[in-house]
C-alpha cells in the first residue's frame with residue numbers, strides 16, 4: 001500500500017517560463033521513509049507543497065493515504081521548513097489547538113502529547129510560551145503538531161536543520177518508530193546526508209526540477225561511480241544530469 005503517490009507532477013510559478021518541477025513521479029509506501037534530495041533550488045519544497053495541497057500543480061497529482069482515510073486532511077501531516085507557531089501560545093496550548101482541528105478526544109490527545117513531549121525532552125517546556133523556545137525546540141513542537149493526529153502520510157521539509165546530536169537522535173528514533181508502528185509513510189527533504197543514510201529506506205533525487213534517481217542510498221552511491229559518500233554521489237549524479245537540463249536557466 002502507498003501512503004503517498006505522486007503522478008507526473010508539473011508546477012510552474014506565476015510568470016516563470018520554465019516549470020520549477022516537471023513530470024515528477026514517485027511513491028512512498030506504508031511504513032517507508034523516503035528522502036527527497038537535491039541541491040538548493042532543485043525543486044524539493046515545490047514538490048512537497050504540491051503534495052501537501054498548498055499549491056496546485058498544472059499537471060499531474062498526488063494521492064495521499066489509502067483506504068477510508070484516502071485524500072482526507074486526517075491522512076496528511078505537513079511540517080514546512082518555514083513553519084509558523086503563534087508565539088504567544090504555550091507549547092501545550094499550541095498542541096491542543098492543532099489537535100482540536102482533528103477532533104481528537106481529550107484522553108487520546110493528552111496521552112499522545114505526553115508521550116511526544118517526553119520523546120523530545122520537552123516536558124518541562126509545556127507551559128512555556130513558544131516565543132521563549134530555541135529554534136530547535138520550536139522545530140520539535142512543529143513536528144509534534146504535524147503528527148499529533150497520527151497521519152498515514154507525514155511530509156517534512158528540512159526537519160532537522162541546525163539540530164544538535166541529541167535532538168537529531170531523538171528525532172531520527174521518533175520517525176523510525178512512527179513509520180514502523182503506525183505503518184505510515186514519511187517523505188522528508190534534507191541536506192543532512194547522515195540523517196538520510198541512517199533512516200531513509202529509499203531516496204528520490206531531483207535535479208533541475210526532474211527526477212534523476214529513485215532507489216536506495218547504496219544504489220545511488222554505486223550508480224555514481226562507487227562514491228564513498230552520499231554527498232559525493234549527489235554531486236556526481238547532478239553533474240551527469242547537467243547537459244540539457246539547465247536547472248539554473250531562470
Ligand SMILES: Nc1ncnc2c1ncn2[C@@H]1O[C@H](COP(=O)(O)OP(=O)(O)OP(=O)(O)O)[C@@H](O)[C@H]1O
Nearest residue numbers: 013016020038039040041042043044045046047250
Ligand atoms: N515563489 C516563487 N516564485 C518563483 N520561483 C520560485 C518561487 N519559489 C521557488 N521558486 C523557484 O523554484 C525552483 C525550486 O525551488 P524550491 O524552493 O522548490 O527548491 P528546493 O529544492 O526546495 O531548494 P532548497 O534546498 O534551497 O530549499 C527554484 O528555481 C526557485 O528559485
